Amino acid sequence: MTLYAAPLDDMRFAFYDLLGGDAVLARLPGGEALSRELIDAVLNEAARFNEQVLAPLNQKGDAEGCHFDRDTASVRTPQGFREAYAQYVDGGWAGLTAPETYGGQGLPHSIGALVKEMIDSANLAWGTYPLLSQGATDALLAHGEDWQREAFLKPIVEGRWTGTMCLTEPQAGSDLGLLKTRAEPGENGTYRITGTKIFITAGEHDFTENIVHLVLARLPNAPAGSRGISMFIVPKFKVDRDGAMGERNAAACGAIEHKMGLKGSATCVMNFDGAEGYLIGQPHKGLMAMFTMMNAARLAVGIQGLSLIERAYQNSLAYCRERLQMRALSGAVAPDKAADPIIVHPDVRRMLLTQRAFAEGGRALALYAALQSDIEERSEDADERARAGEVLGFLIPICKALLTEAAVECTYHALQTYGGHGYIAEHGIEQFARDARITTLYEGTTGIQALDLLGRKVMQLQGAGLKHVLGDIAAFCQQHAGDEALGTFVGPLAVHTKTWSDLTQELGKRAQDDPDEIGAAAVDYLFYSGYIVLAWLWARTVATLDASSLDAETRSEKRDTARFYFQRILPRTHTHLAAMQSGLAGLPVVR
Numbered sequence: 001m002t003l004y005a006a007p008l009d010d011m012r013f014a015f016y017d018l019l020g021g022d023a024v025l026a027r028l029p030g031g032e033a034l035s036r037e038l039i040d041a042v043l044n045e046a047a048r049f050n051e052q053v054l055a056p057l058n059q060k061g062d063a064e065g066c067h068f069d070r071d072t073a074s075v076r077t078p079q080g081f082r083e084a085y086a087q088y089v090d091g092g093w094a095g096l097t098a099p100e101t102y103g104g105q106g107l108p109h110s111i112g113a114l115v116k117e118m119i120d121s122a123n124l125a126w127g128t129y130p131l132l133s134q135g136a137t138d139a140l141l142a143h144g145e146d147w148q149r150e151a152f153l154k155p156i157v158e159g160r161w162t163g164t165m166c167l168t169e170p171q172a173g174s175d176l177g178l179l180k181t182r183a184e185p186g187e188n189g190t191y192r193i194t195g196t197k198i199f200i201t202a203g204e205h206d207f208t209e210n211i212v213h214l215v216l217a218r219l220p221n222a223p224a225g226s227r228g229i230s231m232f233i234v235p236k237f238k239v240d241r242d243g244a245m246g247e248r249n250a251a252a253c254g255a256i257e258h259k260m261g262l263k264g265s266a267t268c269v270m271n272f273d274g275a276e277g278y279l280i281g282q283p284h285k286g287l288m289a290m291f292t293m294m295n296a297a298r299l300a301v302g303i304q305g306l307s308l309i310e311r312a313y314q315n316s317l318a319y320c321r322e323r324l325q326m327r328a329l330s331g332a333v334a335p336d337k338a339a340d341p342i343i344v345h346p347d348v349r350r351m352l353l354t355q356r357a358f359a360e361g362g363r364a365l366a367l368y369a370a371l372q373s374d375i376e377e378r379s380e381d382a383d384e385r386a387r388a389g390e391v392l393g394f395l396i397p398i399c400k401a402l403l404t405e406a407a408v409e410c411t412y413h414a415l416q417t418y419g420g421h422g423y424i425a426e427h428g429i430e431q432f433a434r435d436a437r438i439t440t441l442y443e444g445t446t447g448i449q450a451l452d453l454l455g456r457k458v459m460q461l462q463g464a465g466l467k468h469v470l471g472d473i474a475a476f477c478q479q480h481a482g483d484e485a486l487g488t489f490v491g492p493l494a495v496h497t498k499t500w501s502d503l504t505q506e507l508g509k510r511a512q513d514d515p516d517e518i519g520a521a522a523v524d525y526l527f528y529s530g531y532i533v534l535a536w537l538w539a540r541t542v543a544t545l546d547a548s549s550l551d552a553e554t555r556s557e558k559r560d561t562a563r564f565y566f567q568r569i570l571p572r573t574h575t576h577l578a579a580m581q582s583g584l585a586g587l588p589v590v591r
Contacts, residue, residue: 002315002428004055006047006118007359009554012040014364015114017548018541024371025108028378039111042096046115049091050122053084058123059428061264062435066205066256068266073252075204075266081126085159085207094130094159098137102149103157109377113303113370117363120307124435125264129162129202131300135293136163136214139231143281143289151243152212152233162208165293166197166215166234166270174448176216176287177225181272183217183232183279192274193217193234196254199442203268204236204253210245211236213270214293215277216286223284231286234277251275261434295396297443299369302399305407305439306362312407312414312432313355320348320417342417350568351413357538357565358406360558364537366403369395387468394457394465395533397449402530404439405446411436450522453529458504459511459518466504466529473497473536480543489539489566496532496573503528503580510583520584524576535570538562 015021022039025031061078068075088094097112098104112134119127133156140153155161172178181195193215197203204211213234222228238246250273257267281289324339333340342348372395375388411433415422422429440446458466477494480486507525510517542562545555579586 001056001059002311002432003318004051004058004122004311004314006043006051006121007310007314007363008043008047009550010360010363011043011114011117013548013550014360014367015039015110017550018364018537018544019367019371021110021367021371025110025374028108028374029380030106030378031108034108034111042107042111043114045091046093046118049087049093050118053087054119054122054126057081057084057126057264059431061123061125062261062431063263063425065263066266068253068256070255073204073254075206075253075256075268077129077205077207077266078264081129081264082206084123084126085129088130089159094133095157097134098153098157099141102153108370108374110367110370110374113299113366116300116303117307117310117366120304121311123264124304124307125262127304128262128265129205129207130159132165132201132293132297133161133163134300135165135297136212138296139214139280139289139293142292143231144233145280147241148233148278148280151239151241152235154243155210156212160208161210161212161235162202162205163212163214164200164203164270165290165297166200166203166213167290168197168199170196170198174444176229176290179216179218179229181215181217183219183230183277185220186276189278191217191219191232191277191279193232193251193272193277194274195272197270197272199257200268200270201442202266203270204256205266209237210239213251214280214289215272216290219283226287228284229286229290230283231280231289232277233280234272234275238276249275260437261431262438294443295393298396298400298449299366299373301439301443302369302396302401302403303366305400305404305436306359306366308407308432308436308439309355309359309362309403309410312411312429313352313359315429316355316414316417317343317352320352323418348417351417353561353564354569355410355413357561357569358403358410358534360541360561361534361538361565362403362406364541365395365534366399368537369399390461390465391468392465393461394453394469397453397457398526398530398533400443401440401446401449401453401526402534404436405527407436407439408433446526447523450526451519454507454522454525455518458525459508463504469533470497470501473532476536476540476543480539483543486539486543489535489542489562492566492570493532493535493539496535496570499577500529500532503577507580514584517584520587521580524579528573528576528580531570531573531576535566538565 025034057080064078095104097107100106169179183191186192215232215234216229238249254269254271320343323342325342328340328344333344372388372392376385379385415429415433421427477490480490
């Protein structure tokens with residue numbers, strides 16, 4: 001069985017010391033009681049649950065997978081998953097960040113992000129079942145009617161029901177303007193939903209008594225394309241306006257997908273055959289409601305990538321300390337043993353440091369984004385809320401794409417450190433590599449995140465979030481310009497940031513002549529931007545260390561990792577810059 005120990009010390013460093021998360025929350029309404037003692041108690045209990053309950057089920061769930069019964073259209077999850085969910089609900093985790101009005105605990109999203117990282121590191125497949133309940137909660141809070149919140153939101157927050165997002169169809173992947181699912185008016189304000197949705201995470205399972213599907217469909221005479229999409233609440237069992245459950249609805253799982261990874265997660269084909277549902281939000285405004293869910297889901301998937309990096313790193317580090325193979329080129333390091341541990345070899349250290357740089361830097365990035373979400377939601381200052389929303393919107397595609405692509409890279413490195421043993425299922429490392437692959441695909445591929453970043457957040461919205469980030473980095477560089485200890489970080493960071501600003505303007509001018517220039521540059525621009533944001537967070541880390549509560553050895557390790565990041569990973573920006581400068585001409589038509 002693979003190892004997992006919640007990285008509480010680094011979580012606390014990132015949240016308290018680096019980002020000042022406790023101070024940020026304390027000045028926001030509702031945050032006055034969020035002491036370090038309370039936050040630490042939540043994190044400690046989450047660590048216990050994930051280490052002792054979920055982590056032991058991870059490899060077993062992958063080996064067993066889900067079981068689909070075609071006759072009953074039901075899904076049985078791997079052994080132990082259902083019982084673990086019952087403990088999750090009993091522990092109050094289902095409503096951790098939901099409003100107290102609806103039975104939740106009302107904790108900030110940043111605390112939820114820390115707990116979510118632990119869940120996904122412990123057992124990512126299991127973590128997909130409660131995942132979309134958060135998206136359903138957000139959509140109902142933002143767009144639902146009062147009775148819908150009472151009838152549907154309360155049991156979701158309690159954990160008695162779970163939620164899904166039913167968007168994709170066989171002919172309409174990310175282009176939702178092509179979807180064909182129909183919604184026809186029924187009786188008493190209901191609608192009859194007919195169509196097929198695919199790739200529906202947790203569309204059917206044995207955890208809860210009901211499942212609430214949020215379904216995109218078209219009303220009669222709806223405008224063509226994405227402007228004609230509406231969103232509907234379609235429960236597995238019908239629900240009256242007073243919240244009472246009724247008979248089985250005409251919404252059923254037609255099959256589960258046979259996948260490369262996440263085998264313990266039920267990915268369903270869902271058939272709606274005149275299923276009863278309710279309109280949520282305004283007619284033809286379903287995309288607005290969908291993006292409420294999608295933004296939360298995209299940040300959550302970025303955290304999934306982070307969680308796999310952390311789990312893979314913990315196991316590869318332990319293996320490299322123990323595995324004996326060859327001698328160090330400079331001479332025996334462990335002469336009393338038959339060979340040296342492979343951690344002495346420079347290339348093994350390169351792979352381990354790459355994982356550590358992305359794990360610790362990625363944690364800071366995800367928490368920074370989550371804190372913006374808290375500020376946007378809770379601050380009483382309208383300007384501060386607007387700024388946080390702009391920064392969050394800019395960071396979400398970076399978090400989602402960069403951290404998931406880094407998960408693919410880092411799980412590859414972990415497998416590589418194991419050599420042939422990494423390819424063998426018994427060691428559990430190959431599962432991480434398989435599980436990581438989907439994170440770059442669902443909730444929008446890396447290419448789609450890149451188009452969202454460059455095409456929408458930078459070009460269409462005139463770079464509002466980017467300007468804030470550039471300003472914050474410039475202020476940091478100016479503040480520490482005379483600090484000799486930070487010179488090797490601040491100097492390169494300032495140069496990269498200036499180039500980033502100039503490059504963005506250049507791409508904007510090119511796009512005016514040919515919009516395809518955005519598509520040609522988008523993915524490279526996302527990586528380029530992400531690497532610079534991580535460099536800023538690593539430089540801030542070094543600036544914070546002396547005043548932190550970390551011990552001397554850990555502070556030294558973080559400085560070493562920061563230097564490694566600046567010397568070995570940040571230079572990747574040069575390749576991305578060259579690719580962007582080649583422009584659309586560097587991408588000839590393929591026939």
